[in-house]
Amino acid sequence: MREGQIQRGKEWLEKLLELMAIPSEVKIGQLEVEPDGGEVSWLIIEEKNLAPEQIEILLGHKGETIDAIQYLTNTLLNMGVGPENQRGFTVELNGYRVARQRELQALVEKVAEQVRETGMEVEMKSLSSAERRQIHSFLKNSEDLKTESRGQEPDRRLVVKLR
Numbered sequence: 001m002r003e004g005q006i007q008r009g010k011e012w013l014e015k016l017l018e019l020m021a022i023p024s025e026v027k028i029g030q031l032e033v034e035p036d037g038g039e040v041s042w043l044i045i046e047e048k049n050l051a052p053e054q055i056e057i058l059l060g061h062k063g064e065t066i067d068a069i070q071y072l073t074n075t076l077l078n079m080g081v082g083p084e085n086q087r088g089f090t091v092e093l094n095g096y097r098v099a100r101q102r103e104l105q106a107l108v109e110k111v112a113e114q115v116r117e118t119g120m121e122v123e124m125k126s127l128s129s130a131e132r133r134q135i136h137s138f139l140k141n142s143e144d145l146k147t148e149s150r151g152q153e154p155d156r157r158l159v160v161k162l163r
Contacts, residue, residue, distance in 0.1 A: 005081070005085070006087075008077060009041065010027075010028055012073065012077060013026045013045070017045065017058075022054045022057065024050055025046040026043050027044045027046055029041070029042030029044045029090075032090075039087045039088065040087065040089065041089055042089075042090045042091075043091050045058065059094070059096055063128065064128075066091055066093055066097075069091050070089065070091040071129075074088060074089050104135060104138070105138065108135055108138045108139065111124060112142070112145055115161060115162060116144065116162075119162060120161075121162075122159070123150070123158070124158045124160065125155075129156070132149055132156070135158055145161070145163060146160075146163045147161075148161075
């Protein structure tokens, strides 16, 4: 079932790109196991045959388009699938996710240091839901810090504070 679901994700994403008039091959990348035991498969859009303008369109401003594509991928491919067989998909293009993860890690370290030094909570704005989940995950095992989300979309914010 799982391999079939990953293959279905690859084929679905290739079809979406074709419908967007930006046809590209999609490669199946690494499999990650999250702390809660969930599995996340990477679907990597091959950029070698894409023009820089096409890459820019697919990424969108501040990653908004690739985030939307990833959201659609996760939502549609997990529809009608029992919770035990659901899986997450990370959609990657041109190293964007890897670079953004490094940026988020550096930002979290800076915010964590600020919270520890001042004892005051810090609100992090302008993060996608996927980025908020990553930050929750980064700080999940912290002994002295905790995170929470506040507000409603599109103004949802992540807060880092002392436990």
